[in-house]
Amino acid sequence: MQVIETIDSQVKLQEVFSTKSGSVSQCDRENCWYIDFAGKVSRFDYRCLLLLKKAVYNIDIEALLLKNAKSADIEIVFICASDHFYVLSTLEIIALKELLQGTFTMLELNHIIQDRLYRLAV
Amino acid sequence: MKDIMRAKCLISAEIESLINQQIRKEAQSSAIYLAMASWCDRNGFDNSAAYFFKQSDEERHHQLKFFKYILDMGGTSVSPDITGLKIEYNSFREIFEDALDQEISVTQSIKSIAARCHKEQDYVTLEFLNWFFKEQREEEYKARRAIELFEIIGEQGTGHWEIDKHIGKIQYDSEA
Numbered sequence: 001m002q003v004i005e006t007i008d009s010q011v012k013l014q015e016v017f018s019t020k021s022g023s024v025s026q027c028d029r030e031n032c033w034y035i036d037f038a039g040k041v042s043r044f045d046y047r048c049l050l051l052l053k054k055a056v057y058n059i060d061i062e063a064l065l066l067k068n069a070k071s072a073d074i075e076i077v078f079i080c081a082s083d084h085f086y087v088l089s090t091l092e093i094i095a096l097k098e099l100l101q102g103t104f105t106m107l108e109l110n111h112i113i114q115d116r117l118y119r120l121a122v
Numbered sequence: 123m124k125d126i127m128r129a130k131c132l133i134s135a136e137i138e139s140l141i142n143q144q145i146r147k148e149a150q151s152s153a154i155y156l157a158m159a160s161w162c163d164r165n166g167f168d169n170s171a172a173y174f175f176k177q178s179d180e181e182r183h184h185q186l187k188f189f190k191y192i193l194d195m196g197g198t199s200v201s202p203d204i205t206g207l208k209i210e211y212n213s214f215r216e217i218f219e220d221a222l223d224q225e226i227s228v229t230q231s232i233k234s235i236a237a238r239c240h241k242e243q244d245y246v247t248l249e250f251l252n253w254f255f256k257e258q259r260e261e262e263y264k265a266r267r268a269i270e271l272f273e274i275i276g277e278q279g280t281g282h283w284e285i286d287k288h289i290g291k292i293q294y295d296s297e298a
Contacts, residue, residue, distance in 0.1 A: 014123045028124040046130045050198070107127050114125040 016110075017102035021095040024103040037099060038092055042084040051079045053104065056097050064090045131196035137247055138197040140235045141188050146202035147231055148185035151224055152178045153204045158217050160209065167214065167282070169290040173268075177221070180261075184254065191250055214282055215272050222265035229258040260294040267292045 013025035013034060022037035032045045035052075044052060055077050064075070075093055077086040088096060133141070159174035192199040211217050232254050239248040271285045271292075 016123075026123055026126065028126075031124070031126050031129075046126060110123055111125050111128050114128065 017099065017106045019095065019099050019102065021092070022099050024099060033103075035099075037096055038086060038088060044082070044084070048079055048082040048084075051082065052077070053100050055079055056093065056100055059093055059097075061090065061094060061097070064093070133192070133195045133197055133244065133247055134242055137235070137238060137242065137244055138192055138195075140238055141192055141197075141247075142200045142202075144231055144235060145185055145188045145192075145199065146204075147228060148181050148188060149202045150204050151228060152181035152185060153207055154224060155181060155221070157207050157209045158211070158221065161211050161217060162214075162286075165214070167286045167289075169286045170214075170217075173289045173292075174217075174221075177261075184257070187253075191247075195246075214285070215269070215277070218265065218268045218272070222262070222269060225258065225261045225265045229255075229262060232258065259296075263294045263296075264292050 011027055011029060013027050016024045016026050016033065018024070022035065025034045025036070026032075027034065030043075032043055033049055035042050035044060059075060059077075064073075073089050075088055075090070077088060077093075077096075079085060086092075086096070131138075155174045155178035159171045159178060162168075162174060163171035189199045189201075208220075211220070232251060236248060236251050236255075239245070239251065268289060271288055272281075275281050275284045275288070277285075
């Protein structure tokens with residue numbers, strides 16, 4: 001995984017996963033993740049990242065695509081007890097879901113690598 | 123890169139989700155047994171009502187055990203909502219047949235969690251499940267024995283009264 005520098009040069013982030021529309025990086029020192037998406041970088045701890053995953057995964061994208069109503073094509077992704085929320089169009093929701101799916105796959109892969117290589121070797 | 127997910131939670135998201143489903147199942151069992159206790163009490167089967175009240179408490183205890191396990195492992199337990207309960211039964215026997223079905227379905231669902239644990243090599247959860255397997259042996263035994271009373275005693279004459287009298291005496295004391 002590629003090491004990237006952040007605005008604050010003291011904090012080293014490691015990119016977990018990225019797509020054309022955004023990226024997720026992990027900060028080992030702060031035990032958190034930085035999500036760069038929809039024009040802003042937001043910090044998520046373990047609980048908030050799982051809540052974001054749940055909120056995004058629970059959106060019925062098919063229903064949004066089939067919706068005929070004249071209301072705006074916008075969903076508010078609100079996460080309880082978190083400083084962040086997203087106001088996203090359907091296309092952005094699809095992009096965020098793709099970003100999160102990739103992120104959780106990479107985190108799972110990292111877990112397998114840690115388990116099979118490092119934890120056994122030490 | 124640090125494995126933050128693992129540091130925060132011992133069980134995987136899949137196991138957490140399966141145990142949350144089990145919490146719902148146990149809560150549903152507890153509520154069903156309460157509905158059965160209500161029916162038995164209304165129809166004059168006092169011993170059976172007491173038996174189902176006790177079963178309902180046990181299921182609630184199982185539910186809490188699963189609930190606390192997820193929390194202890196660093197996961198998120200979900201308190202379930204239970205709807206659509208059956209409150210009327212066609213016969214005294216139907217209640218015990220439904221009770222056995224319920225227990226078989228609980229055993230099956232715990233088995234599927236164990237299968238997932240084997241796949242993930244989650245021996246910690248597997249060890250935790252062992253207690254439930256032993257408990258299910260007892261639960262299914264009791265439910266089967268209750269139905270057998272209908273066959274042994276028969277439902278004619280004072281049969282129902284006799285069956286009700288024996289329901290409370292069913293015990294599982296196998297050392298196996």
